[in-house]
Amino acid sequence: MKSYMLFIFVLLFAGRTLAQSLYSANPDSASLFPKKHGRFEDYAFVLNGNVIEQDSLMNYFGTKLNTVFPYPIQLEGRSYKGAVYFHNKEYYAPPIRYANDPAYFVNGRQVSPYHIRLLKVEAYNKISKTIRDTVIDGKLYNGCIQIDTDEDIFAGRISLPQLIEKYTDLPLEKIIFHWRGGGYHYTSEDDIGTIIDNDFSVHSFSIAKIDHNTNLGVSAIEIDRVRFAEGERYVVHVVDNTYKWRNAKANLTFSDPLAIDTLFPCYLPDFDEDGYSIFTSTEISPQPYKGNTGYLKKLSRSMGLASEKGSGVIIDSIAIQFVVLKSGMLSRLKSLSPEKVYHKDILIAIKKNACIWLPAIQGGRPVLSWVKMKIFYKTDPKGEIQSLDRIEFPHNIRAFKN
Incomplete structure (x- = not known):
């Protein structure tokens, strides 16, 4: 100092x-x-x-x-x-x-490194970055990060x-x-x-x-x-x-800005659950930002599917589990269903849209929690997914866990 x-x-x-x-x-x-x-x-x-x-x-x-x-x-x-x-x-x-931060842009508008750490990461659609030095209005920045959102965050x-x-x-x-x-x-x-x-x-x-x-x-x-x-x-x-207020998820996301995983920015593959208390039932359950309907639209967009329910008549499902961390980030994603060819696309879409989750609340504070859910989808006769249909959460979450 x-x-x-x-x-x-x-x-x-x-x-x-x-x-x-x-x-x-x-x-x-x-x-x-x-x-x-x-x-x-x-x-x-x-x-x-x-x-x-x-x-x-x-x-x-x-x-x-x-x-x-x-x-x-x-x-x-x-x-x-x-x-x-x-x-x-x-x-x-x-x-x-934040003197060494890159230049930040949200929906094409440059924002300060303070503002980027206040934003709702749940609203993000896409993050892209360049690591080469960037000069804007005569000022040198250590790279550039661009974020697209559905919402007008201004x-x-x-x-x-x-x-x-x-x-x-x-x-x-x-x-x-x-x-x-x-x-x-x-x-x-x-x-x-x-x-x-x-x-x-x-x-x-x-x-x-x-x-x-x-x-x-x-x-x-x-x-x-x-x-x-x-x-x-x-x-x-x-x-x-x-x-003084910081969005916990945004703070973690931009703790090392140029190391950010732009494909899975809110999924932590190396989280070790040993030594942590992970709830299976809480006062307020973890949930996707803006509800299940908005979540399905996000997943559909990531998979290249129409956001409206398709005309496929064969309904199938995949059961999955993952942990929602206190920050709202996800980890430990796993399929609990027999492997099918298109399940991989669903799992990738879940990782891409990990930012959209809000953490569970217990005793007025965020806690780690397990999420078990089934995603139902419609397929054509060849088994190709036409659209995502709905999400269901089991009542007996303990029985769902392997």
Whole structure:
């Protein structure tokens, strides 16, 4: 950890955080618009690891903002409301999260590495990647990943430039963006948020509350002015708990982005079930996203079949089992039926569409669980599958297991 961060980990915390003029969380209200601009009143300014007077920052050319620590802190024997960290020497520059990630595109639109880890992987249709270096708008990326979905995953979201235009009266070129969660106490480095000062267009946010249980979405906007040697800039703080929230499946999928299996991105062939408790019955059963009908359409598409039930009159079935992990990924897929020539295609389609599963819930938390199901399909007289007909789940799941 670089020197400037050492200050954070030798803190003496003092009580509840003093807020910096937070505004209403109602996205349809003008009260979300900041009425005034602060100047980091009672905050320590720390440059290259040393506390300086705020006004003296104007004497240091080439200074960049590292991060904002929005919690009570003691530095050099003095208490502050918070601290703002700067550097003009690269040795003190902070590490950039996801700096080595590829460029991400969803339905043809570039998104940030943060956004990609928030998305519902269940909505994915296809993932493709290139591992060669990619230059976009003059910026070098370590490869490129493209995702196609059935859904408009940008619905209800607003881009960072649009947010600035709608909720502030500031020119974009004078903005430094500070995105953080809304907690009142520091518990980890994630609590301080992140600084965004370029590539504004790839970032987007949900202004409305997108989940009442997790309180996700932008809840407050505040602004502080900073006088640099090169001129005045505005630090726009957006309080949004999605900064700390991550979709478990997306996080796993993109833990090593360029190693992603684009054919079976959510199927783990090497999961070892030894030592794990795997439920056969839970309060909320694992289920495919948007139900069995949508799942059959996904499987049909992967197999090159019509999504509507075909005219075949011979109905056959395959019984299968697999494990749904806590993240919603699948493993341990196995056919329990006598092998038939087209069963392999069904098993491959299940692996391709492993992302679509939601995990079982027991005691309010996701758990590992077995799924046993039969897929019924129609064939022609030659035994070739014409369409998938329906899915059934056995009531006695224990008897179904080999």
